[in-house]
Every structure is written in structure tokens, then in C-alpha cells.
Amino acid sequence: MTTPPRTASDVPHAKDMPMLGLGTWQNEDPEQCAESVRTALDMGYRHIDTAQAYGNEAAVGDGIEAADVDREDVFLATKVWIDNLSHDDVLATTEESLEKLGVDYVDLLYVHWPSRTYDPADTLAAFDALAEDGTIEHVGVSNFEPEHVAEAEEILAADVFANQVECHPFLQQEELRAACDEHDVELVAYSPLARGSVFDEPVISEIAGKHDVSEAQVSLAWLREQGITAIPKATGHAHIEDNWLSLGVDLDDGDLERIGRLDRSDREVDPGFAPW
Numbered sequence: 001m002t003t004p005p006r007t008a009s010d011v012p013h014a015k016d017m018p019m020l021g022l023g024t025w026q027n028e029d030p031e032q033c034a035e036s037v038r039t040a041l042d043m044g045y046r047h048i049d050t051a052q053a054y055g056n057e058a059a060v061g062d063g064i065e066a067a068d069v070d071r072e073d074v075f076l077a078t079k080v081w082i083d084n085l086s087h088d089d090v091l092a093t094t095e096e097s098l099e100k101l102g103v104d105y106v107d108l109l110y111v112h113w114p115s116r117t118y119d120p121a122d123t124l125a126a127f128d129a130l131a132e133d134g135t136i137e138h139v140g141v142s143n144f145e146p147e148h149v150a151e152a153e154e155i156l157a158a159d160v161f162a163n164q165v166e167c168h169p170f171l172q173q174e175e176l177r178a179a180c181d182e183h184d185v186e187l188v189a190y191s192p193l194a195r196g197s198v199f200d201e202p203v204i205s206e207i208a209g210k211h212d213v214s215e216a217q218v219s220l221a222w223l224r225e226q227g228i229t230a231i232p233k234a235t236g237h238a239h240i241e242d243n244w245l246s247l248g249v250d251l252d253d254g255d256l257e258r259i260g261r262l263d264r265s266d267r268e269v270d271p272g273f274a275p276w
Contacts, residue, residue, distance in 0.1 A: 004248035021047030023233035037063025051079035061102035077108035082116035090126035110140035146179035170266040220246035
């Protein structure tokens with residue numbers, strides 16, 4: 001194990017996006033959510049991820065305001081829900097998201113899923129408009145398969161900055177990673193700890209013991225070694241700090257090879273409206 005970053009500027013970046021962020025899915029208690037965000041930012045995190053569907057954008061905004069960090073130093077991402085993907089609804093609900101977050105812009109706005117009211121030309125035209133007027137810095141997509149990424153690249157005037165998908169040692173997404181690399185699209189991993197399943201995997205536990213770190217740190221370090229940004233959800237100080245310490249973990253080639261053999265295509269998130 002090496003020393004974790006001493007300052008936020010030392011955190012590895014994918015383009016201008018910090019490669020470790022705080023996920024807030026299912027962090028629904030307003031006070032807890034705000035405190036989690038404040039704790040993470042004051043610890044050194046500079047990437048916060050939320051979504052309209054999480055119901056916590058206002059709490060996330062409260063946490064950002066409470067932290068001793070300037071807004072412009074925070075990479076803030078949210079997502080437009082699948083009921084709100086018609087052109088005018090994208091514009092209207094994004095404005096509502098900004099009001100809840102208490103900000104003038106977001107660094108990254110995602111199409112949450114290519115589903116329900118998603119119409120590529122209609123939806124993405126609204127994202128282009130938001131990018132053009134400075135409401136959003138980057139356009140993102142989430143849960144897109146390779147064909148959806150390619151289609152979005154064809155339609156958008158802006159670049160597709162990132163595709164946020166489930167990714168962890170048991171769902172390594174090699175085909176999708178290759179497709180995103182082809183289009184210069186960053187991959188952002190949600191559920192990077194497979195909803196805790198990594199703690200029960202002997203191989204990961206053995207590697208964690210070897211480096212005297214947690215299984216979570218091993219999994220997050222593995223993702224970083226693949227060039228993948230991770231946004232693990234954490235609420236309490238101890239878990240937020242444990243994830244942060246993953247930035248100081250260096251896995252060797254043998255570790256990476258063993259984890260690479262764990263790919264089982266195990267999905268933790270698989271709703272009926274998913275595109276796969």
C-alpha cells in the first residue's frame with residue numbers, strides 16, 4: 001500500500017473528472033445525505049454523483065454548500081430520469097435540478113437510461129442546447145450499450161463525455177469498455193463493489209490481506225487500473241474514508257490477472273426497462 005493523495009489535486013483524473021467520486025444512490029435521508037457529501041468533500045473528494053430519481057439533489061446541494069470547498073472545485077453530476085427525456089422536459093427538469101442543487105450549472109448531465117421517453121434525436125437535441133448555453137459542462141449517458149453510444153455520438157454536436165454503467169470485478173464490461181474507448185468516452189462505474197459481494201470473494205480477500213487493505217479498496221483500485229472512474233456509495237465517515245484510501249493501493253500484475261479471471265457477468269441492477 002502507498003500513501004493516498006494528500007490533496008484533492010493529487011487524485012487521478014479521467015480528462016477533467018476525478019476518478020473517485022461519492023455515489024449517493026439510496027442515500028435518501030436528507031440530513032445523512034448532506035453530511036455524507038460534506039464529509040467526502042472535506043476529506044478530499046471532488047466528484048459527487050446524484051440523479052433526479054434519487055430524490056436527494058437538494059440534500060446533495062446542502063452538503064456542497066456546507067463543505068469548505070469552492071463550488072468550482074467540485075465535479076458535480078446528475079441524471080435526467082426516463083420519464084423526463086422529451087426535449088422540453090429535459091430542459092425544464094434540468095432547471096429544477098439546478099434549483100434543488102443550488103448551483104448555476106452541473107459539470108456532467110447524464111441520460112439516465114435509453115428507455116421510456118428517450119428519443120435519441122429529440123432528447124439529445126436538448127442536451128446539446130444545455131451544453132451550448134453553459135448549463136452543463138459535459139453530456140453523459142448512462143446504461144448505454146455499444147450501439148446506443150455510437151448512435152448518440154452520431155447525433156450529438158457535443159461529445160459524449162462519459163457512460164455510467166454497472167461495473168465491478170464480477171461484471172467487467174470488456175465489450176462496452178472497448179466501444180467507449182473507440183469513441184473516446186470515459187466509463188464511470190456504479191455499484192463498483194457489487195453491492196457488497198466483493199467482500200465475500202476469496203480471491204479479493206486474499207489480495208486485500210496481501211496488501212493489508214479492505215476488499216473495497218482492492219476493487220476500487222482494480223477499476224482505477226483499468227482506467228475506469230468509480231463512484232461508490234458511502235454514508236458514514238469510516239466507509240467514505242476507506243474508499244478514499246483506495247487511491248493509495250497499488251495492485252501488481254498478478255493481482256490484476258487474478259481479478260480479471262473473476263468476470264462472471266453478474267448484474268446487480270437489471271430492471272425490466274434495461275436495454276440489454
